[in-house]
Amino acid sequence: MGIRYCTVSTQDELEQILALQQANLWANVSPEEKEKDGFVTVEHNFEILHQMNEVCPHIIAKDGDTVAAYALCMHPMFADKIDILKPMFAEIDTVVPKEEKYIAMGQICVGKSYRNQGIFRGLYNAMKAHVQPEFESIITEVDAKNTRSLQAHYAVGFKELKTYFSDERDWVLISLK
Known part of the structure; x- marks a missing residue:
């Protein structure tokens, strides 16, 4: 059947995103996994994930009924809803012209058994197609x-906007046009 890209349309898909997030959360993966496969930093709850989806639907890669990956x-209306992301939006305001309409990619994650198959690139291609022309960039x-x-x-075309320090970490702010 293969991977298909679509937007989130069910509660089950949101719940699968949260499960995939937990499996790849910074606190839940070993140092070796972090280095080899990466990790996700932000932990969302169902309510905020659902609210975000109502405004601009999340992009998922599905393998049958399974959410294999998500973006x-x-x-930006959610800029003050997740504490760890507040500094990101403040930094965006310092480098992105006020008139530029952008969507933030709140987190991207590919399930372990689906990695190295082009799904990461596929998610961004689907996201770009979904949010343009309303939004000029993904940040x-x-x-x-x-x-x-x-x-x-x-590798998929993001460019660095700036690096900054927040929450005991260095962050790289990047943009895709």
Whole structure:
């Protein structure tokens, strides 16, 4: 059947995103896994994930009924909803012109058994197709220690906007046009 890309349309898909997030959360993966496969930093709850999806549906890669990977769409109206992301939005305001409409990619994650199959690139292609022309760019940040994620983002065309320090970490703010 293969992987298909679509937007989230059910509660079950949101719950599968949360399960995939837990399996790849910074606190839940070994140092070796962090270096080899990367990790996710932010832990969402169902309510905020659902609210974000209502404004701009999240992009998922599905294998049958299984959510294999996801890219969370986070409209700037949610800038003050997740504490660890507040500094990212403040930094965006310092480098992105006020008139530029952007969507934040709130988090991207590919399940372990689906890695190295082009799904990361597929998620961003689907996201770009879904949010343009309403949004000119997709902006996100990556923990500077997450070299796997940074390399993957640069490979699909992201460009660095700036690096900054927040929450005891160095962050790389990046943009895809």
